[in-house]
Structures are given as structure tokens and as C-alpha cells.
Amino acid sequence: MFNTVLVNGPGGDPCVYLEMKYRRRALLFDLGDLHVLPPRNILKVEHICVSHTHMDHFIGFDHLVRICLGRDRHIALYGPPGFLEQVESRLHAYTWNLVEQYVNDFVLIATEVDPKGRMKTRRFPCRRAFRAEGEDEVRPFDGSLFEDRYFSLQGAFLDHKIPCLAFRVEEKRRINIRKDALHELGLPTGPWLNGLKDCLVNDCPPDFPVRIWWKNEAGLSMERWAPLGTLVERIVKITPGQKIAYVTDAVYSEDNAGIIVNLARDADILFIEGSFLDVEADQAARKYHLTARQAGALAGKAGVKRMIPFHFSPKYRGWEDQLIEEAETAFSGHSDQREAL
Numbered sequence: 001m002f003n004t005v006l007v008n009g010p011g012g013d014p015c016v017y018l019e020m021k022y023r024r025r026a027l028l029f030d031l032g033d034l035h036v037l038p039p040r041n042i043l044k045v046e047h048i049c050v051s052h053t054h055m056d057h058f059i060g061f062d063h064l065v066r067i068c069l070g071r072d073r074h075i076a077l078y079g080p081p082g083f084l085e086q087v088e089s090r091l092h093a094y095t096w097n098l099v100e101q102y103v104n105d106f107v108l109i110a111t112e113v114d115p116k117g118r119m120k121t122r123r124f125p126c127r128r129a130f131r132a133e134g135e136d137e138v139r140p141f142d143g144s145l146f147e148d149r150y151f152s153l154q155g156a157f158l159d160h161k162i163p164c165l166a167f168r169v170e171e172k173r174r175i176n177i178r179k180d181a182l183h184e185l186g187l188p189t190g191p192w193l194n195g196l197k198d199c200l201v202n203d204c205p206p207d208f209p210v211r212i213w214w215k216n217e218a219g220l221s222m223e224r225w226a227p228l229g230t231l232v233e234r235i236v237k238i239t240p241g242q243k244i245a246y247v248t249d250a251v252y253s254e255d256n257a258g259i260i261v262n263l264a265r266d267a268d269i270l271f272i273e274g275s276f277l278d279v280e281a282d283q284a285a286r287k288y289h290l291t292a293r294q295a296g297a298l299a300g301k302a303g304v305k306r307m308i309p310f311h312f313s314p315k316y317r318g319w320e321d322q323l324i325e326e327a328e329t330a331f332s333g334h335s336d337q338r339e340a341l
Contacts, residue, residue, distance in 0.1 A: 096129035171241025296330030
């Protein structure tokens with residue numbers, strides 16, 4: 001399950017923090033200003049999805065590197081055409097003559113995605129002064145950026161007068177623990193439940209022994225064992241995983257609208273830009289952005305459960321409620337139309 005935070009609010013630099021509850025893992029959508037994000041949260045980040053490298057979407061890169069220096073961290077970054085050279089240029093702007101002495105292994109693994117259907121990955125290890133290591137890995141891009149046992153990450157290109165990536169992260173399945181059932185069986189809560197969930201993710205057999213451990217009131221370690229199948233039957237409820245989409249910096253066009261609706265379809269949460277009020281639709285089009293009304297309508301067509309508009313133009317500072325209201329009105333109207341059908 002993801003906890004999500006719009007780091008700088010709807011009018012600040014774009015950045016969304018997604019944390020996997022109970023697993024100390026996190027993702028970022030875009031790299032706007034990160035100074036308000038606590039370092040302990042930044043140090044959980046494993047994947048960063050950069051829509052494009054306009055300054056307000058990428059200014060947080062240096063702060064990220066600064067926080068992670070001297071740490072054992074491998075961070076994967078994904079970005080549009082030209083991304084590898086831009087990451088390399090940022091890293092080469094600094095002097096790294098002492099990093100070979102570091103014991104810990106900090107590596108940036110940057111992937112550049114091409115609209116023509118190709119991905120290219122390059123590794124930048126800190127202890128090599130962030131010089132590229134080995135040959136670039138080149139592979140086909142079919143929309144999938146990353147997948148493991150817990151979630152998948154997809155990307156799609158939008159037109160912002162340059163290629164701009166939109167993203168979708170999807171939890172594989174949600175494994176819920178019934179606390180009332182735990183209580184009835186006299187079982188404790190605690191870290192052992194993560195082990196139980198890992199057994200399910202790894203498709204262990206029903207007779208697989210699960211270690212249940214805790215500390216009693218005297219601080220002594222206690223344990224018991226139970227078959228996985230019995231625990232699943234009594235205390236586990238499995239539901240579909242959470243789906244979160246992120247869309248920013250796109251002109252309203254037929255092509256972009258179709259891509260956005262397809263990417264965000266049935267998402268639990270859609271973060272979507274709504275930079276201008278609809279009375280300034282011409283201005284939004286000239287700047288290759290969506291209006292709040294367009295954002296709300298697209299969210300409604302996609303059937304998302306919750307829409308969070310953001311990336312408001314600075315001209316609306318102090319008037320953000322107008323943009324939110326316009327987006328929500330358009331979103332609700334489309335929701336009503338779906339229910340009527």
C-alpha cells in the first residue's frame with residue numbers, strides 16, 4: 001500500500017513522494033525542490049520518475065545526491081530523451097577527488113527512454129567519481145519501466161513541445177492482515193507479519209512453516225510456528241493492488257487525451273496538472289499545459305477514484321481554490337455521466 005504526498009503543494013515545484021507502507025521503500029515522481037522532504041524519507045527512495053528536465057521538475061537532483069553521499073544506496077532514475085547526458089552533466093559539475101575512500105556503495109542507475117521504443121541504461125558509481133561504468137544497456141521499451149514482486153512501473157509519452165513522460169505505478173496485490181482474527185487466535189502484531197507477506201509474494205506452499213515471534217512483557221524473545229495455509233485462511237485478506245498515475249506538462253490534444261485516459265484508467269489516485277483556469281485555455285495551449293477543467297474531465301473519463309490537481313501557474317498564488325473547484329466540477333460531471341450509463 002502506498003502513502004502519497006504532494007511534496008510542495010499544488011502551486012510549488014512538481015514532486016510526489018510515494019512510500020510503500022511497512023517496507024521502507026519509496027518512489028518519487030519528478031524531482032522538484034526536495035528541501036521540505038525529511039532526509040529519512042529521501043533515504044527510502046529507490047526509484048525516481050522524471051517527466052522531463054525543465055528546472056522546476058529536476059532542481060532537486062543535487063539535493064538528492066547530497067543526502068545520499070556516503071550511504072549504501074542504489075537509486076534508479078527514468079527520464080526522456082537526453083536524460084543520460086543531463087544526469088552526467090549534473091554529476092560532472094562537481095569535484096569528486098575524495099570519494100574513492102568511501103566504504104559505502106552509492107550508485108545512480110539512469111535510464112533514458114525513447115519514444116521510438118528503446119531504453120538505454122547507464123550506471124554512475126560514486127566511488128568512481130560518478131564516471132559511467134561499463135557499456136550502456138540497451139533494450140526495447142514497450143511501456144514497462146520496472147517490475148518486481150511488489151509493484152510495476154509504466155511510462156507513456158505526452159507532447160509538451162518536447163517528449164514528456166507520464167507514469168503509472170501499480171501494486172501487484174494488497175495483502176491485508178485481519179487484526180480481529182489475530183486477536184482471536186492470540187497472535188501478536190509485529191515484524192513477523194512482513195515475513196508472512198513475503199511468503200505469499202514468493203508463492204510458498206501452504207505447508208511452509210511461518211515463524212511467529214515477539215517479545216513478552218519481560219523483554220524475552222518468544223516464538224511459535226504455524227503453516228502458511230492455516231494463517232492465510234484465518235488472518236489474511238487479499239485485495240487488488242493500489243494504482244497511482246502521474247500526469248504533468250501536456251498540451252490538450254486528441255492524442256494526449258487518449259494517452260492520459262488510457263494510462264490513468266481506473267487508478268485509485270491520479271495526480272494531474274491543471275495549470276490554468278479554462279477561461280485562459282488559449283494561454284494554456286500556447287504554453288503546452290492543461291487547464292483545470294481539462295484535467296478534471298480527463299480524470300472523469302479515465303474513471304479514477306480520486307483526482308489531485310497540481311502544478312498551478314504562479315499567477316494563481318492565493319487563488320488555488322478556483323483551480324481546484326474547476327477541476328472538481330469537471331471531474332464530478334463526468335463521474336455523474338458514468339453512473340447514469
